Amino acid sequence: MNMNVSRYKFIDVFQENPDGSLAPKRVISINGITFSPGIAFSPGVAFGGVDFHRYKYLDIVAEEREGVLIIRGFFK
DSSP: OOOEEEEEEHHHHEEEOTTSOEEESSOEEETTEEEOTTOOBOTTOOBTTBOGGGGTTSEEEEEEETTEEEEEEEEO
16 A cells, blocks of 8 residues: 655645635545535535634645545644
């Protein structure tokens, strides 16, 4: 199994939409749930148990596996 664990800037993984929602720029997975680009995350709503708006200024530690970015955590 090829694992590539790296640190990413939040803005490199998510975009902020004009309505304030966030959307992944690529396929991501968190807590076993996979999301594709085009999904919008509104403030205060948890997806996979995570409100991404709480972490939007933090870095992301993630593992790349078969084209999916598996988010492992958020760090300052």
